[in-house]
Amino acid sequence: MAQARGLTPDDVVAALKTYVPTGKYDDYVMFASGGHAGQVLVIGLPSMRLLKVIGVFTPEPWQGYGYGDRHQAVLAAGEGQGKPLRWGDTHHPALSETNGDYDGQFLFINDKANARVAVIDLRDFETKQIVKNPIALNDHGGTFVTPNTEWVIEGGQYAAPLGVGYAALRDYSTAYRGMVTFWKFDRQQGRILPAVLLPSSCRPTGKTCAMPASRSARAGCSATRFNTEMATGGIEEGKPPFEAGASQRDMDYLHVINLRKAAEVVGPEVRRRSRASG
Secondary structure, three states: OOHHHHOOOHHHHHHHHHHOOOOOOEEEEEEEEEEEOOOOEEEHHHHHHHEEEEEEEEOEHHEOOOOOOOHHHHHOOOOOOOOOOOOOEEEEEEEEOOOOOEEEEEEEEEEOOOOOEEEEOOOOOOOEEEEEEOOOOOOEEEEEOOOHHHHHHEEEEOOOOOOOOOOOOOHHHEEEEEEEEEEEEEOOOOOOEEEEEEEEEOOOOOEEEEEOOOOOOOOOEEEEEEEOOOOOHHHOOOOOOOOHHOOOOOEEEEEEEHHHHHHHHHHHHHHHHHHHOO
């Protein structure tokens, strides 16, 4: 068969490495973001078989997601400014953790285009909750978690006026801010507590990824930043395009956030909102 198909020994070895017979389980499961399709792809490894498509931010008519009272309520909870929102750009899924190790209980995924975070319960591989960030317009490295999944970390990619308002680009340095938000996660309920969040703003630079500290240093989080050039585009004025203008320097910033200190600073307000939310 190898001779008939012109396969080399390396081709045969590669095929054997990925082959998983019918009825056998893959060694691993990968959760991959679906990008502008707005869902999560569940892929077996090493077979690379598509095991499931999890509907998240976009209705999936073929599997019934997004229809009926239960799914409609999940999607509606993630709407902003009172407008229907039925599309998303999924990026950077993250598994829940216990003592810094994956525990396979929950999956979190962000909507890069609309600054939202979704919670997927891995007992049935269904989206249970979508929350809209009240102060941000967009995300990037959006859903990293602390070592025991007490907090879900969401970071904005591009600087924007806080509170989803409008500000002219000429006021970029003063009216625009970068953003990192910590959402409180209730493991027993399997839900983010929308009323309990720690927002952190910084200079109007963009963020690429945020990562919590290791299990040996649980008090912090680091976030890479870009656009210290304060570029806003403007090719019609002879300026470089935004992406080129924001990439002129070899190095930008690494922001290190002390989560414990942030909780102390806004703790009274967080506790008040937590009691108000029941």
